[in-house]
Amino acid sequence: MIRDFKSLIGDLKSVVGEQWIVTEERAVERYLYDETAFGVRPEPVRDVVVVKPGSTEEVSEVLKIANKYKVSVHVRGGGTGLVGGAIPTKPGIVLSLERMDKVTIDVDNMVAEVEAGATLGKLIEEAEKHNLMFPAHPGDEGATVGGLVACNAGGSRAVKTGVVRNYVLGLEIVLPNGDILRLGGKTIKNNMGYNLAHLFIGSEGVLGVITKAYIRLYPKWRYTATIVVPFNSRVDAFRAAKKILFEGLTPLALEYFDRKVIETSANYLGTTWPVKEGEYYLMIILAEALEDVLYVEMEHIDNIVRSEGALEPFVTQRDDEQKSLLKIRSEIFSALKEETFDILDTTVPIGVVDRFIENVIDIEKRYGVWLPVYGHVGDGNVHVHVMKHKGFSKEQLEKIAEDVYDVALLLGGTITGEHGIGYIRRKYVKKVLGDAWIETVKKLKSVLDPNNILNPDKVLPGD
């Protein structure tokens, strides 16, 4: 229990106003979870007050109050994270940025000035109004921009223009002590002050609260196509994927999945996977400014995949069909979630994705379980679901995850390419990052957040 709870609430009310404080148990409930798979999701504490500031200055005041009372602050965006990063696991404040959701598009400079609580969906929509686009698509459009930046989100469409880090031109950050830091702005290049913003991008909210971001936009690439390439052989599929990348083509997305996985998602959505042939698929999304460039690329890719043993590719330039295919791909996670123990976010160098997946299949056979594998073969980020299995204990399922991690690490990969560490991956930090990393981050954390108020039990392994 928080001591002086009443006094704390009083102080918070004086900053944000009574209507933006939530303490009623049922109302608090929806601020306690994120999308972490049930098997590994931590139990939230309920001893929290939800605070909804309306401005950067209010965020600053809330953090000062948290320091005064030495209570934890759990920063909350859209709650779409997969590693428990937004789940309050210590009593204190849930700082929800939902009210700060303004999006301003600077058309002439192709930059969006976005408050942290604006959703990905809103950013996409506002940009499109001006014929601009935010190409990345890290899954759930309910994610907030603050969350995307704090977690350096990725997603399937990161092959051409990269992960969220690449889009961030500037940040406004409230430091744990309440100081407001403004870094970068609307310029594409900026070497003034070693763009300290990059310390906060991907830091999962443990070093500061992101309140605003300047996001680089691109002109809407008007000509797009989605190509689903079926294969009877997984080996052929990967050889084709590698050839596409090694010839220097840069699709927006280059995805891999198999029939069982994609049909599970289609069924979940009450629709049908439209490609009848094949057991293994590459899904390639092309987006270009010039129609003729699109055609040249489509033809070239067609040649490559056929030479590597593809069956008849399914090609569409129709918007509705492309959206429907992307939707089926994007909902794989949701479709599997109910039966998922944990979704892994393993990433390996692009040249060894095939070897990685072969190894995962060996593990699958060894344990006699189903390990759905799919993901962003274009950047080596392969998701492996560890599914619940009758008679398997939590420990046994964790052992399977660890075996998969060991393979990724052995191949020069890492255990998270886009989801982050959050709460549930902290136990692997020592093994993957080592003592020097832990010591360095502890130093940074202690000097920026001496009272350890901000997301206190996230990222760093516990003592």
Place this chain on the structure above:
Amino acid sequence: MIRDFKSLIGDLKSVVGEQWIVTEERAVERYLYDETAFGVRPEPVRDVVVVKPGSTEEVSEVLKIANKYKVSVHVRGGGTGLVGGAIPTKPGIVLSLERMDKVTIDVDNMVAEVEAGATLGKLIEEAEKHNLMFPAHPGDEGATVGGLVACNAGGSRAVKTGVVRNYVLGLEIVLPNGDILRLGGKTIKNNMGYNLAHLFIGSEGVLGVITKAYIRLYPKWRYTATIVVPFNSRVDAFRAAKKILFEGLTPLALEYFDRKVIETSANYLGTTWPVKEGEYYLMIILAEALEDVLYVEMEHIDNIVRSEGALEPFVTQRDDEQKSLLKIRSEIFSALKEETFDILDTTVPIGVVDRFIENVIDIEKRYGVWLPVYGHVGDGNVHVHVMKHKGFSKEQLEKIAEDVYDVALLLGGTITGEHGIGYIRRKYVKKVLGDAWIETVKKLKSVLDPNNILNPDKVLPGD
């Protein structure tokens, strides 16, 4: 003078061996300067010993010794910086990484594992042997990879694939206390431990010594063209440049310069600028994996520039001609250097480059001086040379620079897009970055480098 100098030298010798220590005055001389313009270049101290470690472990030992004696360590790469970052301005150690110059190309994963002292030229050459490329070209090929990363270098070819930060997949860093930190690796995506590497990229060597980098390579784009587009009107040139960007085309480079500037460089090189027409030029470099894509883009760009008033474009696909054009462009700085007081590195949002340059021309007229302007119009990074002018004092020339900076800042820009702060830009830190930035960076610096040994009087403003 350093106290216990003899004892310090003895300790250093025991780590790197006697032959890798330089104390003789004339031999030390070539470690005292970088490429900073003469007008603003700081005077180096001569009370330094040059140490050339052969391994990361030796770097670590040298830093431990520096802490023991509490002497400064000035990290040195290729000495091609433009802001005095490599000039020793306090007595101590010049740590030259020249011996650590190994480049290993991992062809299958398209990654170069590069020791910090390897030059850009060597990296380019080694990558090309394997039909791969490092697309960025931050000017002088004598720069070292450690320097490129520490300074987050840019250059003309950063429009398509970005500045050096975008290529860094992993780093090996020796912290000021001698601890060795290994961050990231060969995966394109990596969210394990908020890729702390990005704190060090662009930090200009004040937080740690970069000893190795994992650099992302790309397949060599086989089809390239350089197009020089002449205009009689500057306004037309900028309108055309903007239209190219706003239609979603991504050339490798999109440069602007005028006849006087480019002919100065051609003369300096003893050659001739081959384009007879026009007073203002865009230079566009295209690089594509597919020949037909290149042609489609060339045709489209041709249409755009002609519709905006271009004269006859000069187009070449010949390697030697393209290299010669790039050489003339790249040597503008060297050609002007003798008469340059300072080269500015102003950067503005891409939509206001034209307004920025108009303002610079106003300043030029107001003072009656020549302010050569050229640069990377594709990412808003415009270099302005403040030339020496008969009868103008240092203070007057500095005032001109400040007027240019004020315009950039007013337009939402910044005073350095790629060169960094180093020694000579520290006086603008407070104005541009503010007190919260200074306080934050001081905290980070003090916790990582409590004895302030590493590049001690760089980046942060003096007290």
